[in-house]
Amino acid sequence: MRNYIRRSFKRELMFSFILVAILPLLICSFLMIQLFRTKIELDHQAEIAMGISRVERSLSVFFDKVDVISRELNRSELVVQTLYEKNEENRNKTYQALYASTSELRRVAQFELYSIGGICKYSTSTRTLNTKLPTYSGILKAAADQPDKLVIRGVNEYTSASKDILLRAARTIMDNAGNCIGYIVVSMKSADFENLLEDTYSHQDSIVILDRQWHTIFSTEPAKEKLIGHTLRERLMKGEDLSDLSKENNFHVSPLGSTGLFIVLQRDEVFTTDISKTMYSVCAVMTLLSLLLCIVVSVKISNNLVKPIHTISEAMHEVEEGYLDTRIETERIDEFGGLAMKFNIMTGKLRSYMERQIKQQQELNDSNIAMMQAQLNPHFIYNTLDTIKWVAKANNIQEISTLVASLAKILRTSISSGQLITLKEELTLAQCYVDIQRIRFGGEFKYTVEIEGDIEECIVPKLIIQPLVENAIIHGLAGRVDGNININVTEENEKLQISISDDGCGMSKEMMESLNSRDIKRSGENIGFANVDSIIRLRYGDEYGVSVSAVEKGGTKVKVILPFIMGEAAEYAKGIGG
């Protein structure tokens, strides 16, 4: 994967874009949703807690009041008397008392006085008047079992009179002797609960009031539809935990003081799975959009980047193939435009350089051809010279024979293509030259060669002694009939030292300095001297070369210093000579 991405600039770019664009988006939206949800849930819990405390307060206040009122009525002489006697006057008074003390609460409950036999004698509602409740079971029995206590119970009775009544609270009425003489009963219907709990809960809440065994006493319409009380009781009966149910449905159960009742408040979660689904799908769409955008932009940018690189790469390939005419056409003015321009300049220069090279090669070839054309067959010349020699010998013309033989030798050596020859060959060449010059000028100068040991086989550049000998004959011994030219060859410290001395007219001091300073321009006619010096220096370096000095008795001494080279170089020279 990683390699796959890294193999393409476009993919790298796209991947980076996606990473930069999508990851923060995803993290951000996830965090936002979670935070949002947490916040809403916290609020929700707080609201539920508040709602339940409101309901709780209103119910507790109500039951406290009922407790107080029933206690007051219990203590009332009038009530006790009324229940004993059947007196019409007292009846009205009792009713007045009952209505007076319950004025505040009649809107939310009905109050009844039951005789000891369980007959309803007084009631703030007409329906229950003169109906009967069993005293051996139910609420009256419970009240009788716990005298002086307000007993609260959900209603589940056989009597048809109690059909709509959901909850009863009862207290026994005692006479002075402590005998039970009747009951005060408070009954609540569904409408009473609604009145009592009015404004304590919002319309989206479901309120359920449960009795000790979690039978539903009262529930609001939505709670009835959702069967909340029933569901809770079923769960508890099955021994199941309520926690997951309460998390799903967000309800809260709270016991209602000492009444033994329970209040359940349920409110639908605001942040439902639907909402979170919607939020997540919005996020998904956003992610998709930005993904699309990333792809489009990265393709665009990478094209913008990669395309000129491709162009340049292709152009380079063409240049590689030898098409120096290649030019990059671009209208861009950014770095790529600059690069393309530089490339164009480069290929242009390369092209002109190549053209120049070709031209030079052409010229070189032309001169070689000319040279080849200029060369005569040397064998023809040698043979001709040989023929001249033999003709001279036949005609006994010794001088011609000597001249031609020497000339032939000189020619052979100087025309041979090798640059190096043995010292022996060079000395022979000089000897031949001397022979010719002796005949030419008819001079009787002496030419001697002194050579130490067997260093004749060492290698020297061609034609280094002959020009110096020529100088010595033409300039040193100029105009003289006799004279000595001595060549002395020694070897010392791997250096071959050849000195050519004459006892001629010598050389002017300026001339000598000029030669030693190697100023070729000033050396004037002594071109031979300068050439030898140049050849040696170019070949072996500045520590070698030619120097000139005066001889005390008169004359000039030219000293040539060369490296002493023997061995295979000799063979090399032979090879060239052959």
Add this chain to the structure above:
Amino acid sequence: MKHLLKKVSIMLWFLIPLLASCSSLPVTNNDYILEEDKKLTVYTSHKEEVYSPIIKEFEERTGIWVQVTCGGTSEILEQIVAESSNPICDVMFGGGVESLEAYSDYFTPYKYSQEEILDMTYKSDSGKWIVFTKLPIVFVYNNKLVYETAAPKGWEDLLQERWKGKVAYADPHKSGSGYTILTTLMQVMGKDNWDTMERFSNILDGKILGDSSEVISEVASGTKLVGITLEESALKRIASGMDITMVYPIEGTSAVPDGSALILNGPHENNAKLFLDFVVSKDVQRMIADYCYRRPVRKDISDSGTWGEKAKFIDYDIKWASNNRSEILKKWDMLNQ
């Protein structure tokens, strides 16, 4: 860069569970747990209006939570059979004693401590069920359509040709009371007298009701003139203002009780025993006598109250009725194809 990525990912790992944990705030509802010894499971074939105040009173007095499952007698008994390897139910409350006898294998014998005070006319030999109330079989007729003088006086009277197609009666296959009526008729007219069944079938004229509750409705609406049903149902409907009259057959009628039973290996045996005692206690028997038009099985509660004229009761043979059930029903089917 890599370092940074690592840091961020570590941060995220910490942040995500933190956020997730925020969403599951502690709920205080976890404290409500019901202990096993405070539970009781009751299967009942009684109607809700009958059992519900009894259960309520039981819960209030004992603090035990009762889980009630109700349904038809045979349906509930079959469920008990199905669950017998791992019983859920503790008490079978209701159902004719013939039916309870038939399923006695799934019950445990239980003896009420004050048995002598109960009417033991019908009692279980094995002690596997206790009677709850007595349910006499009666006739009802529509006051508007039948003259009092012309109303059927007894079983023989009912089998006269003039009632052909006019008698409301529930299928003995489906209704427990329907079967009891059929066997009562046969016992009154002589057990081996299969003619009686044929005559009865002839009178019904193939018009047999599916449910016992339809009997009185059919009579009240005038579709049928006479119905055979339980005293309890008749009294209740009369009290609710229906213009019908109840007749105890002169030859005598049966008063087959319904009962309750302790389930074998039920999970809350102690609570179940408390409940069995409770339903035959004086208070409950008074309640059902006072409000449910049923005849209590306690001798210390008078048969007065809501009862009408004194009725004559035959000594109904439960064993014969339950042992010959399939044979009787087979014959019945042959006659009523």
